[in-house]
Amino acid sequence: EIVMTQSPATLSVSPGERVTLSCRASQSVSSHLGWYQQKPGQAPRLLIYGASTRATGIPDRFSGSGSGTDFTLTISSLQSEDFAVYYCQHYNQWPLTFGGGTKVEIK
């Protein structure tokens, strides 16, 4: 099983700041990596797939990069609605696995 490790666990930021979230795979997953956003009491929302392709309707302040084992989700200017938990998920092989999440909270 591929283990996905996200860092940091919690990030305290101010609106308008640039945010960088990290996701590392225990072995290469090529570009088979997605990012999800989850707000309290809501279902996850797909942000990025293929490591860098934005899903439908996702603002361009969200961008993904990386391949192999190291990936990054960047939010160029954090908006109030972006405070949430972010998960990465690989889909390179069975089983699919998620990272533990990074909580982005208000500073």
Place this chain on the structure above:
Amino acid sequence: QVQLVESGGGVVQPGRSLRLSCAGSGFTFSSHAMCWVRQAPGKGLEWVALITYDGKNKYSADSVMGRFTISRDNSKNTLYLQMDSLRVEDTAVYYCARDFAPGGPHYYFENWGQGTLVTVSS
């Protein structure tokens, strides 16, 4: 618009069974792979099982293999999760989710239901 509505959650004793359903609408249900993902209270996401669009192939997490069975009825636009021999650690919100595009599977999920809570407790 795409809608996924889960049902069937509730409180159940350890060792008992429960069947979850997920009704899809607003898209061609029979064209998409579907999956179940769960989230224990205050915890992260855990993929549970996936079924291809035609039901011919099924994949399950080790933690539920042999106990949970994913299935679908394309004539009813409905996905199921039969959960047997339930354990306390199966307590979670269970989400159904639609694979990204028709055919596939692509293994990433753009549309999710609102979730249904399963509580396993004596």
